[in-house]
Amino acid sequence: MRAGRLDRRITIQVFSLASPAINADGQESGSWVTLANEWAEIMPMGGSEAMRSQQELAQENLIFTIRFRPDITPEHRILYNSKNYDIISVLEIKRRKGLKMQCRENVA
Numbered sequence: 001m002r003a004g005r006l007d008r009r010i011t012i013q014v015f016s017l018a019s020p021a022i023n024a025d026g027q028e029s030g031s032w033v034t035l036a037n038e039w040a041e042i043m044p045m046g047g048s049e050a051m052r053s054q055q056e057l058a059q060e061n062l063i064f065t066i067r068f069r070p071d072i073t074p075e076h077r078i079l080y081n082s083k084n085y086d087i088i089s090v091l092e093i094k095r096r097k098g099l100k101m102q103c104r105e106n107v108a
Contacts, residue, residue: 006039010064011079012072035076041065042080045102060085060105068096078103 017030045061062085064078078085078101085103093100 005041006066008040008042008080010038010040010042010066012036012038013077013079014075015077032077035071036069038066038069040080059107062103062105064101064103065093066099066101068092068098070096072099072101077106 012035013032014035015030016033017028022028041064043063043065045063060083062080064080064085066072072087072090074087074090076087078087084106086106088102088104091100091102092098
């Protein structure tokens with residue numbers, strides 16, 4: 001994997017119930033905490049539009065490529081340019097050379 005292509009800084013986050021609180025609905029609520037900061041290559045995959053609460057929302061789809069880490073799953077999310085991206089799939093590149101993560105912007 002060529003280091004020159006990994007030119008964007010991303011934050012990989014994991015949801016934690018380490019200090020749970022009970023919200024108004026009686027559900028446990030946690031928070032997203034930083035697992036790692038990584039250098040990544042970013043490739044756009046297009047986007048989509050959705051209607052929520054009678055508003056049209058644009059949603060960006062990206063592929064983030066990073067050096068291999070064995071601990072990344074779709075349970076994590078990526079923070080990039082002040083936007084949150086849900087990880088849809090994680091694919092290993094060659095034999096532990098890197099990871100390609102297909103992501104969708106979380107507009108909720």
